[in-house]
Every structure is written in structure tokens, then in C-alpha cells.
Amino acid sequence: MTTASPCEPLLAALHALLGERMSTSEAMRAHHGHDESCHADALPDAVVWPHSTAEVSAIACLCSQHGVPMVPYGAGSSVEGHTLAIHGGICIDLSQMNRIVAIHEADLTATVEAGVTRMQLNRELRHSGLFFPIDPGADATLGGMSATRASGTNAVRYGTMRENVLALTAVLASGEVVHTGTRARKSSAGYDLTRLLVGSEGTLAIITEVTVRLYGMPDAMSAAVVNFDSVTGAVDTVIQSIQCGIPLARAEMLDALTMQAVNRHSRTDYPERPTLFLEFHGTADSVAEQAAMVGELAAANGGGGFAWATRDEERNKLWQARHNAYFAGLQLQPGSRCVATDVCVPISRLSECIEATYADLRHEGMQAPLFGHVGDGNFHLMLLVQPGDEAAMAQAKAVNHRLIQRAQGMEGTCTGEHGIGIGKQPYLAAEAGTHGIAMMRAIKLALDPAQLLNPGKIFSY
Template sequence: MPHPSALPDLLAALRTPLGERISVADAVRAHHGHDESCHPDALPDAVAWPHNTAEVSAIARLCSQYGVPLIPYGAGSSVEGHTLAIHGGISLDMSQMNRIVAVHEADLTATVEAGVTRMQLNRELRHSGLFFPIDPGADATLGGMSATRASGTNAVRYGTMRENVLALTAVLASGEVVHTGSRARKSSAGYDLTRLLVGSEGTLAIITEVTVRLYGMPEAMSAAVVNFDSVRGAVDTVIQSIQCGIPLARAEMLDGLTMQAVNRHSRTDYPERPTLFLEFHGTAQAVAEQAAMVGELAAANGGGDFAWATQDEDRNKLWQARHNAYFAGLQLQPGSRCVATDVCVPISRLSECIEATYADLAAEGVAAPLFGHVGDGNFHLMLLVQPGDDASLARAKAINHRLVLRAQQMEGTCTGEHGIGIGKQAYLAAEAGTHGLQLMRAIKQALDPQGLLNPGKIFPLQP
């Protein structure tokens, strides 16, 4: 799959709607057959760049006719192999569908094509007093963020893509175009098809347009960094802040090894101890009150003095350092690849889960950066592996396996935001249960009976 004899005819047919916007060049295919994960590269047979929904529909109809897989591609920043063409086929690069269709300031909504990135949208909004808050770190596309149900550093206050996507335009495997949801703030009309497609990882439909919620820019925004004697102290500070009703905008924890990597990479000089990166939004008075309350909680949990960043330039520098934590971690072992994993547990179990993970790492003699969105109970572990070191890779996968089981036993989930992709399919089966997985497969079969949309992701192809 795909059948080799079908490809030449399909490629010839695709020239009609696309012209030169389809490529079989080795370098282009290699770029689209590689992502940030440790999964082996898997190259598509060709790469296509559509310009609008009509062209995506035409491409899907032709792929359906010839029985060739179609793999949506956004910014290529996934870490679970979502964009890898493990069964061959056409990689559908959405980057040239980058038009902001409409901004409705009074309604606090924007409609964009799937290739628009979050930073592009916020640049467009900068003079409106509005912003789009979902910030996964990478400058990901809104289509990709919807497909993977992305979240990030602002999720503790603003939620994930699930809460912030109002409507979608999408193309089914047959080429039919569907519109889900509306710009209304709520609806009880039938099945929630928007939520069905958000998080479907390109396996049910190809998202071509997204309508998202916008938010008013706060009067005051203040960020702070505070280090702690222990990870538990940092985590407990966040949990207690949430329990006290303090509306944290961002609450990120980086452990000592991650801070060491961040300092080297971003040329900062933070103490190399467990550290919280915090941000407060609201009126000037509210922000000051929130910060004072969190400061008291931090001091009681072994936290040091706050280092403040109130100017935009300083705040941006601080959060850029946080966003670079992944790439900083890779530089701890130059040339390494990363078994990047994330889990999410009820916040009351977060410290316990992290401490058990540290015990496991110590028993294996492995040092691994750990950081995450502690306000959501979600953290990431970077297990670094040198290419070709099979023993190290096996050890990393075993640590990941135990971490996921630990999170699920704590009534958590195998992934808070990375998604299932290729790497976490076995854990989805355990988490969803037999009947839940059967229901997912039934939905897939109903919408994509030939199994052509991003095949082999979320669950393996069935014979």
C-alpha cells in the first residue's frame, strides 16, 4: 500500500489541479518523511501543496480513486510520528493554505486556513487588542494544532484546542467537504462533529479551515521565575495556588537538569534547581495580588525570591527560554535523538508520579530532563538516545513504558498533548478499553472505509 502501479497514473492526474505544486524529489520527500520523534523516517511517494479547500477535495477524490494514502502535513513538529508516511502515499503540505479568512473582533473569533501558524495569527491581531492564547512552543499550524488537540503553556487558564475551536471546514477521504460547528458561542444541534475531528490526528478528515476563539489582551501581564529546594515544593505551590482559586495564566515547572540545559542553550544564568515559570494576567491590581499570594505559597514550600519580568521584551525572553527546553535538552548529548514522552495525571497525584519517575531513572542510571505544564498535571520526559545505540533505545522505551503504566494506574492518561501517532497505540487500547477502541475503529471505518487518511496512526491498519 499504495499499489506501485497506481502511483504513476495518480501523479499524472494530480498535475491537472496542481501543476508544479507536486514533487517527487528525494530531498523534498526526505523532509516530509522526518519529524522530531525517534521513529524511523518514512518517506512519502510524493508531496503536494494545495492552495484551497477545492484543491484538497480534488486531491482526496483522486487518492480515493487510485487507493493511495494521503497524509496531512503541517509544520512537521510532531513527536509521535504523525506525519510519517509509514504506508507510502502523498504528503499533503498545508503550508501554502495560509490565509486569514476573517477576524470578527466583536465576536472574539477568527477563521483561518489550516496552514496559518499561531504566531502569524497573533501578528495579525496585534493592533486589535485581541490574541490567540494556545501556545505549544513550536510555531505550529492551526490545522495541525487542531488535528492533534494541542495545548501548551497557557492551557491552565485558557484551555486546549478542544475548548478553543468553534468550527471547522474539512475534507473527507471521499473528497466531500463538510462544515462543522458555527461561530456561535454554544450549540446543542446534533453530534459534536467539531470535537470529533479535533484530536483525530488526520485519520478522519483533512482540516482546511479553523474558526477559533480569541481573547482580549489583559491590561497587565507579569511573569516570574522562582526556584525551589525540591520538585515537590514547586509542584505543590502550583496545586495550592489552583486550589486557592488564583487564576494562573501559565505555570511551568523545569527540573534542575532542564535548567542546566536551558542556561547553556539560551545563555541564561538561572539557578540550576527545580524552577517555576509563572505568568499572571488581569488588571494591574489583580496581577499584583495574585503574585503576592503565590509568593507566600512558594515561600512556604521552599521557594526563593521571585525574579520578575514585566516588560514585553523580558517576558518574551523568559518564555522563549522555556520553549527552547526541548532543543536545549538535546544538546546535553549532541547528536542524540529523543524518546519524548508525556503523561498527564490528576494534579493531586503529580508529585507522586514525578518522584516515582525519578526513582526509576536513578535505578536505571539515566539522567533525563523533566519539565511540564504542572497546572494541568502534564509533564514531559526527554530520554536521550544516540543513533545506533540499540541498548540505550530499549532502556528508554522501557522507562517510557513504566511511566505510562504508572500514569494510567493513577487514573491519568498516556499522553496529555503529544497524541497517539505511532508510538502510544498499545496504551490507547488499555486506556480506551476494548469497546472504546471498537467504537473508534467503527468511526474510522464509516468516514474512511479504504483506510487512506494517515493510515497506521492512532491504531494499526486492520487486514
């Protein structure tokens, strides 16, 4: 694969194209070569800030002509090293492509540039009665969320980016622009290029525009916090609710250590026990009915102390506390980095998977906050490591290794929502199998023969 440093003619051409919107400064390169993951920094040779699909196309043409890697960059909130320029090259920062292109309220769709963040889109929608539900913890860009097949707390009800991206505009390595999908709600027209690019982590194309589905704001929304004697009680309450067909809008579990971290970080006073954060969407009557049914299941599983939030302000505070769980967890060991695990298993195996993981932690003499989107079978363990502590890092990676093997042994996946990036490549190979990986490589080579798009991510060459 090509790892040539950008030659002066390329940098000169990019400067001619973009002027001040191209930088080779140490500070900018360092900012873009560092991320939320525990992977080592890896700086690009230059950073560019295009303003249009046409400019991205021109940049891709130039990089291709010079055989230089391209690394798409959104909000930089990846926890799997997606934006690290491990083979150097040009970081294409799409954050200035942040226009709302069109909101079609009657069709429940929005088309936005790749740099629009989920919160920006929802601010834009606030008077429309519509909302966009997908919410990874960070205020990620819709381009980045598409590229990593992100999800979040609402996925149990509304699906992930896989289900909610209708169409994309993307730039291929050659600079050619493709428009995948249409604004129709469904289609059987040829290969599903949209779903192929969703989750491709910038290795097949650079996403520049995204059309997503929107949803009507429900008549009634009600959130609740309920605590349990055990993690199993909390998890089983959610699983049984799903098996009963109760359309939970959100069902998040935070264990006692996570609740302790949340209380410290968000200055809340929740009981520091295994806790569910729940939300119900519907009409006033159906929300009351759903809540009553879940309340009964919770009581039967040792849950108690329901605290309700129905006003928007209370609900937002509650979910902000949940969204901050990652940052709260980091503060348990100030200065630490986090090995974030991300397995997802069939829901019937979730309690068993979590219990076996706690047993492993006890055996290792470790503590780690555990929380997750239990309605999807997806949970995260925050394995905190002080920089430079090689032994602790090795121990954390070994716990993650065993956790992934456990999940894959239960017909689950090594990553529910974070993506493969750099660190999960061996696990993808195990999960997809020899022929599955060979199919992925064949597709990669067919669409990016010079391997210039985000090289070294998903698989190495």
C-alpha cells in the first residue's frame, strides 16, 4: 500500500484550491492526529476543510494523482482510532460542511451535509414537531455516524444509522461523486450501496451528504429511573419488556460504579445501585400503559424507587447525565485513558455475558464501570488505564479479548456501534471468517484499488 508523504506539488495544489482552508501547522496536525481512543496519536501531513462535495472531489482527485492517503474527519469522537492518520496523508475535516440542505417535513426526511451534528439537526427541527433519534454519546456529525454505523440510546425503538440513512452523496477515491439511494422509504433497485457505505469507516468513499429519516415527536414522552438489587434484575426487566412487545423508546442500564461516577460528575444523587434509565413514547394513554407494564416487570425483578421525569427539562437533565456517563467514568481515575469494550449479543444471553464479565473482573482484581443499551444486547465496559502503565494496558486488553470471545461464542458481535477501526481487526477476522473477510477485501480493492481511503482501518493490507 502507498504511504508516500505528500509531495510539495500536492500541498501547493491543495493550497491553490483551498487557501487558508489548508494547514500543515503542527497544532492542527496534532489536533487531528489525536482522538478519544487509547490508540497512539498519528498525525496527518496536512488538514483541509472543504466547503462542498465538489471541493472534496477535487481534493480526492489530487490525492489520487499523487498516491497520498485520505482520512475523513467529522467531530473526532471515534473511540476506535478511525481518524488517526496511521499512514499519514491528508485529513479531510468535513466540519465546515455543516449546512442543512433540506428538511422535508411532510416526508419525514432531512438532507444535511456530512459535518452537521446530531444536536445541530435537532435544534433545526425544534419547531417542526419532528426529531432525529440516533444519539451516540458525543455530539457526532451525521457523516461520521453514517461511516461508523452509529446508534445510541434510542436504537431499541428507532434503529441505528443502518435503518435510518435513506441516501448518501459520497466521493470515491478517484474523485467521482455517487448518489446512493433516493428519498423513497424503501427500494429494491440494485445493490444497496447506501448500506454498503454505512459502516465502511471512510475506507470506500468520503460521505459528503446524508439523507436521514425523521420521526414525529410523540404526543407524550415520559422517562423513569429505577434501581435494582442486581444488574441481572435490571437487565431481565428490559429483556422481558421487549419479549412482551412493549415498545420501549430507551432502556439503558448503568451499574453501581457507573452511577457513582454519574453522581460525582453530574452532581446528581441517584442511589448508587444497578439502575435503569427508561423512556416511553406514545400517546398519553399508551405511555401510561407501557410504564405500568414495565413497572410490574421491574417489581418482579427486584426493582424499586421509580423516579419519574415527564417535563422536558427533567428528561433532558436525566439523559444528559446518561450521555455523560463515559466522561463521568473517565473521572473515576483522572488522567486515565479508556479501553472501551462494545460487544453486542442476542438478548437472551445478555445477563449471562455480563455476569461472566464481572466474574472475570473479580478474578483480575479490577473494577470498571459497565453500562449499555441493554434492549439491543449491547453494553460497554470502561477499562481505565493510566498512560504509560503497560501492565494495566495489557490486563485491560486481555479482559476485552476474553469478553469479545465470550460474545462471539454467544452468536454476538465484537462491536455493536463503535466500529472496527484499528483495534478490533483480529476480532472482525474471527467473526466474518476467512471468506467474509476476503469478500470485504475484494470490495475494497474493487472500489479503491490504490488503497488511499483511510488505509489501515477495518483491515490492514
